Amino acid sequence: MSKDQTKLVKEITSRDADFAQWYTDVCRKAELMDYTDAKGFIIYRPYGYAIWENIQKYMDFEFKKTGHENVYMPLLIPESLFMREADHVKGFAPETAIVTIGGKEELTERLIIRPTSEVLFCEHYSKIVSSYRDLPKKYNQWCSVVRWEKTTRPFLRGSEFLWQEGHTIHATENEAREEVLGMLDIYNNVGKDLLAIPFITGKKTDKEKFAGAEETYTIEALMHDGKALQSGTTHYFGTGFAKAFNIQFQDKDGGLKTVFQTSWGLSTRLIGAIIMVHGDDSGLVLPPYVAPVQVLIVPIQQHKEGVLDEANKLFNEINNAGFRVRLDDSDKSPGWKFAEAEMKGIPVRIELGPRDLENGECVVVTRYNGEKKNVAISAVVSQLPELLKTIHQEMYDVALENVNNNTRPALTYDEFKDIIEHKPGYVKMMWCGEQACEDKIKEDTTATARCIPFVQEHLGDTCPVCGKKAVKEVLFAKAY
Amino acid sequence: MSKDQTKLVKEITSRDADFAQWYTDVCRKAELMDYTDAKGFIIYRPYGYAIWENIQKYMDFEFKKTGHENVYMPLLIPESLFMREADHVKGFAPETAIVTIGGKEELTERLIIRPTSEVLFCEHYSKIVSSYRDLPKKYNQWCSVVRWEKTTRPFLRGSEFLWQEGHTIHATENEAREEVLGMLDIYNNVGKDLLAIPFITGKKTDKEKFAGAEETYTIEALMHDGKALQSGTTHYFGTGFAKAFNIQFQDKDGGLKTVFQTSWGLSTRLIGAIIMVHGDDSGLVLPPYVAPVQVLIVPIQQHKEGVLDEANKLFNEINNAGFRVRLDDSDKSPGWKFAEAEMKGIPVRIELGPRDLENGECVVVTRYNGEKKNVAISAVVSQLPELLKTIHQEMYDVALENVNNNTRPALTYDEFKDIIEHKPGYVKMMWCGEQACEDKIKEDTTATARCIPFVQEHLGDTCPVCGKKAVKEVLFAKAY
Numbered sequence: 025m026s027k028d029q030t031k032l033v034k035e036i037t038s039r040d041a042d043f044a045q046w047y048t049d050v051c052r053k054a055e056l057m058d059y060t061d062a063k064g065f066i067i068y069r070p071y072g073y074a075i076w077e078n079i080q081k082y083m084d085f086e087f088k089k090t091g092h093e094n095v096y097m098p099l100l101i102p103e104s105l106f107m108r109e110a111d112h113v114k115g116f117a118p119e120t121a122i123v124t125i126g127g128k129e130e131l132t133e134r135l136i137i138r139p140t141s142e143v144l145f146c147e148h149y150s151k152i153v154s155s156y157r158d159l160p161k162k163y164n165q166w167c168s169v170v171r172w173e174k175t176t177r178p179f180l181r182g183s184e185f186l187w188q189e190g191h192t193i194h195a196t197e198n199e200a201r202e203e204v205l206g207m208l209d210i211y212n213n214v215g216k217d218l219l220a221i222p223f224i225t226g227k228k229t230d231k232e233k234f235a236g237a238e239e240t241y242t243i244e245a246l247m248h249d250g251k252a253l254q255s256g257t258t259h260y261f262g263t264g265f266a267k268a269f270n271i272q273f274q275d276k277d278g279g280l281k282t283v284f285q286t287s288w289g290l291s292t293r294l295i296g297a298i299i300m301v302h303g304d305d306s307g308l309v310l311p312p313y314v315a316p317v318q319v320l321i322v323p324i325q326q327h328k329e330g331v332l333d334e335a336n337k338l339f340n341e342i343n344n345a346g347f348r349v350r351l352d353d354s355d356k357s358p359g360w361k362f363a364e365a366e367m368k369g370i371p372v373r374i375e376l377g378p379r380d381l382e383n384g385e386c387v388v389v390t391r392y393n394g395e396k397k398n399v400a401i402s403a404v405v406s407q408l409p410e411l412l413k414t415i416h417q418e419m420y421d422v423a424l425e426n427v428n429n430n431t432r433p434a435l436t437y438d439e440f441k442d443i444i445e446h447k448p449g450y451v452k453m454m455w456c457g458e459q460a461c462e463d464k465i466k467e468d469t470t471a472t473a474r475c476i477p478f479v480q481e482h483l484g485d486t487c488p489v490c491g492k493k494a495v496k497e498v499l500f501a502k503a504y
Numbered sequence: 505m506s507k508d509q510t511k512l513v514k515e516i517t518s519r520d521a522d523f524a525q526w527y528t529d530v531c532r533k534a535e536l537m538d539y540t541d542a543k544g545f546i547i548y549r550p551y552g553y554a555i556w557e558n559i560q561k562y563m564d565f566e567f568k569k570t571g572h573e574n575v576y577m578p579l580l581i582p583e584s585l586f587m588r589e590a591d592h593v594k595g596f597a598p599e600t601a602i603v604t605i606g607g608k609e610e611l612t613e614r615l616i617i618r619p620t621s622e623v624l625f626c627e628h629y630s631k632i633v634s635s636y637r638d639l640p641k642k643y644n645q646w647c648s649v650v651r652w653e654k655t656t657r658p659f660l661r662g663s664e665f666l667w668q669e670g671h672t673i674h675a676t677e678n679e680a681r682e683e684v685l686g687m688l689d690i691y692n693n694v695g696k697d698l699l700a701i702p703f704i705t706g707k708k709t710d711k712e713k714f715a716g717a718e719e720t721y722t723i724e725a726l727m728h729d730g731k732a733l734q735s736g737t738t739h740y741f742g743t744g745f746a747k748a749f750n751i752q753f754q755d756k757d758g759g760l761k762t763v764f765q766t767s768w769g770l771s772t773r774l775i776g777a778i779i780m781v782h783g784d785d786s787g788l789v790l791p792p793y794v795a796p797v798q799v800l801i802v803p804i805q806q807h808k809e810g811v812l813d814e815a816n817k818l819f820n821e822i823n824n825a826g827f828r829v830r831l832d833d834s835d836k837s838p839g840w841k842f843a844e845a846e847m848k849g850i851p852v853r854i855e856l857g858p859r860d861l862e863n864g865e866c867v868v869v870t871r872y873n874g875e876k877k878n879v880a881i882s883a884v885v886s887q888l889p890e891l892l893k894t895i896h897q898e899m900y901d902v903a904l905e906n907v908n909n910n911t912r913p914a915l916t917y918d919e920f921k922d923i924i925e926h927k928p929g930y931v932k933m934m935w936c937g938e939q940a941c942e943d944k945i946k947e948d949t950t951a952t953a954r955c956i957p958f959v960q961e962h963l964g965d966t967c968p969v970c971g972k973k974a975v976k977e978v979l980f981a982k983a984y
Contacts, residue, residue: 058628058631066578123617124602148538157834172606
C-alpha cells in the first residue's frame with residue numbers, strides 16, 4: 025500500500041462542513057494531482073490526466089470535424105511582440121513569467137512564457153495570408169500556459185494549466201461571429217455529452233470580457249457549494265488585433281481588407297467542475313463517458329475456486345465490448361477496494377464472489393446513487409450501454425435540478441442582496457448596461473455578472489440598482 | 505494564392521547542390537514550419553504538426569498497450585531541485601532558459617524551463633512510492649522542452665522541441681533493463697512500421713551517453729547526405745538518480761531497497777529524419793502511413809460535365825474506406841496542384857479528367873517513384889491498401905539499400921580517415937573501449953561513435969587507433 029493509499033480509506037472532510045477542504049481532499053486522495061515545490065504548479069497524475077485525455081479526444085474530434093487544424097506555436101513570446109495590442113497587455117502583463125537568462129547569458133530581449141497565444145497567431149497569420157483564397161484559417165493548439173496567480177487551487181486556478189486555444193481568421197464579420205457561437209456550442213456539448221454538466225450559455229458583460237476582445241461568450245456551471253465556475257469562453261475580436269498586426273487580404277473584388285478574428289479556450293479547469301458538481305462525501309463521482317475506468321470488477325474471496333476465472337472472463341467480455349474496465353485482483357481487502365473505487369468515482373463496480381457464482385449472478389453497484397442490484401453475469405455486457413446512458417442522464421438531471429432550484433429572480437436590489445447573502449446559486453436581475461452598477465454589486469456583495477444569458481426573461485423595465493431603463497437580464501453569482 | 509504558395513511552384517535548391525539549403529527549402533515550402541522572431545523557436549504549421557500527431561498516435565497506443573500511463577509534470581523546475589544530480593546538472597545547466605521574474609516580481613528562487621524532466625519525476629516518485637506493491641511506475645509525458653542552442657535548424661536542433669519523455673521505476677535491475685530495451689524496440693518499430701526508415705540499434709559509448717545515465721541506447725538513421733541522425737534514445741539509470749532523490753521501497757522480504765530507473769525520449773526530430781531520408785528535388789516524399797494526406801484527387805478540366813461529380817464520388821469512397829484523402833477542386837491549375845502535391849510529398853495522386861471518365865479510368869501517380877498508371881475507377885479503393893503497403897515497403901527498401909551501400913569497414917586508421925573524408929555514411933571499426941581514441945577520431949575527422957551495434961561483426965583483434973586489444977565493433981559517422 026503506497027503512502028497515499030494508506031490515507032485513502034480514512035475519512036475525507038465532509039463536503040458540507042468545509043467545501044474547500046473537501047475539494048482538496050478529493051483532488052489528492054482520488055490521486056488526480058499532487059503539489060510541487062513551485063507554488064501553483066501541479067502534477068497531473070495518471071488518473072487526472074486520463075480525464076483530460078478523454079476531454080481532449082472528444083473535443084479534438086469535434087474541432088477537426090468542423091474544419092480546424094492543430095498547430096504548435098512557441099512557448100516563449102518576445103516582449104516587444106507581446107506589447108503590440110494595448111488592451112491585451114493591460115490584461116495579461118501583470119501575471120506573466122519572464123525568461124531573462126538563456127544559455128548562461130542575459131538575454132537582449134526578455135521572453136514571456138505564453139499566458140495565451142493571440143500575438144503569436146496574429147504575427148504568423150500576417151505572414152501567411154494575402155488573399156481571400158487563404159481564408160478562413162482555423163487553427164487550434166493543445167498546450168500549457170503560465171499565468172502568475174497569487175491564490176491558487178488545483179485545476180481551478182493555477183500558475184500553469186493545460187488547455188486548448190483556438191485562433192481563427194475570416195473574410196467576413198458574419199463568418200467570424202458564426203465561428204464564435206459554433207465553438208461555444210461545442211463547448212456546451214462537452215457538458216451535455218461528456219461531463220453531465222448543464223452549462224448556462226450567454227455573453228459576458230464588457231467588464232468581464234477577455235482582454236482585447238470585442239465580445240466574450242461563456243459556458244457557466246454551478247458548483248455544489250452554490251458558486252459559479254466560468255468553464256470555457258469564446259471571443260469575437262472584430263478587427264482589433266488584426267489591425268494591430270496588419271492581417272490584410274485582397275478580397276474577390278480586388279479591395280484590400282482586414283480579417284475578422286476569433287479565439288476560444290477551454291482548460292483543465294473542467295476537472296475541477298466535474299469534482300465540484302458531482303462529488304460527494306465518499307469522494308469523486310465520475311460521469312461514465314469521461315471516466316478513465318468505467319467499470320471495476322472486484323472479486324470476493326478471490327482465493328476460492330472459480331472466482332478469479334469468472335472475474336477474468338467477465339473482464340475480457342467487457343473489455344472486448346469496448347468499455348474501459350479494470351479488474352482489481354490485488355491482495356487488498358474487498359472493503360479497501362470498494363472504498364478506493366468510491367474515492368475514485370468509478371461509475372460501475374461489479375462484485376463477484378463464490379455465492380454469486382452459484383447463482384450465475386454478480387452484484388452491480390452504481391457509484392452516483394449507491395444502488396446495488398443482482399444481475400445475471402451473462403447479462404452484464406448487454407446491459408452496460410443502457411446502464412451507462414442512464415447514469416449519465418440521471419447525473420445530468422440531478423445537476424440541472426440543482427441549477428434550477430438555485431436560480432432565483434430578484435426584482436429589487438434589496439432582494440438581490442438578501443438572496444446573494446443567504447442562498448447559494450445564481451440570481452437573475454435586470455440590468456441597465458452600465459458598468460457602474462456591476463461595480464456596485466461587486467463591492468456590496470462580491471458577486472459578479474456571470475453572463476447575459478442567451479435565453480432572456482423579462483423581469484421588469486428598470487435596473488434595480490440605479491433605477492434607469494433596463495436593457496438585459498443578467499445572471500449574477502459569487503464565483504471561483 | 506498565399507504568399508508562400510506563389511513561391512511554391514518555383515524551383516527549390518537541388519538536393520545534391522546544397523543539401524542544407526534544400527532541407528530548409530523543403531521545410532518551408534512544404535509548409536511544415538515557419539520561423540519566429542525568437543531564434544530557435546519555430547511554428548509547427550498544420551501539415552508538420554499533423555505528421556507529429558500521426559507519430560504520437562502510433563506511439564501512444566504502443567505505450568499504453570505496454571502498461572504505460574500519461575502524466576503531466578510542471579513546465580518549471582526550481583533551481584535547487586534541478587541541481588540535485590551532479591552529472592545531470594553538468595550536462596544540461598549550460599543550455600537552460602531561466603525564469604527570474606513572475607507576476608512583476610523578482611523570484612526568490614529562479615525557475616528553470618524543463619530541458620528534460622528526470623528530477624521532477626524523481627521527486628514525485630519519492631513521495632508516492634513506499635512498497636513493492638507500488639512498483640513498477642511506468643509514466644510518460646507529451647510536452648515541449650527548452651534547450652538553449654547556439655546553432656539551430658528546423659526539427660533537427662531547436663531551442664524548443666516537442667517530444668515524449670518516459671520515466672519508469674522498477675523493483676529489480678532486470679525489469680528496468682528489459683524496459684530500456686523494450687522501449688528501444690518500440691522506437692525501432694516506428695521506423696519500420698510508420699516512417700519507412702531502417703534504424704541501426706545499439707548502445708552509446710560512455711562519451712556519448714545521456715547526462716546521468718549508466719547506459720544509453722539509440723536508434724540511428726542515415727540521411728541522404730551521408731550524415732547520421734540520432735533519432736531516439738533510451739536510458740538505463742541504475743540507482744543513480746534514485747539514490748540522489750531517495751526513492752526507496754519496502755520489498756516483499758521486508759528490506760528497504762532503492763528502485764532501478766529508466767527514461768526514454770523521442771522527438772519532432774523524426775520529422776527532420778523523414779525529410780532527409782526520403783525527400784528529393786521536387787520536395788518532400790512522405791511514407792504513406794505517416795502522411796497527413798495519403799491520397800490527393802485532382803480533377804482535370806473540372807468545369808466539364810461529370811468530372812467533379814465523379815471526383816466527389818471517388819473522394820467519398822476512399823474517405824469511407826478509412827484513408828486520409830483530399831480533393832483539390834480549387835480554381836488553381838492542375839499543373840500547380842501537381843507541383844504542390846509533389847512538394848508536400850503526398851504518396852498517391854489521382855488525376856481524373858473527361859477523357860479518363862469516358863474509359864471509366866483515372867491516372868494514379870505514386871510520388872516516391874513518379875510512376876503513372878491507368879486504373880479502373882471502380883478498382884481504386886480495393887487496390888489502395890496493397891498500393892500503400894508497396895509504397896511503404898519500397899521506400900523502406902531504398903533507404904535500407906542506402907544504409908547498406910554506405911556502411912564500410914575500416915581495418916586501419918588510415919583507411920578509416922580516408923573513408924570518412926571521401927565517402928558518405930557509416931564506418932565500422934574495432935575499438936579498444938577507451939574514450940581517448942574516440943576523442944582522437946573526433947579531433948582528426950569530426951566523426952563520432954554513433955553506437956556499438958547490437959549486431960556485432962568481428963573485424964579484427966585490435967583497435968586501429970591505438971593498437972590495444974579491441975573490445976567492440978563501433979559504428980562511426982559524421983552526424984547532425
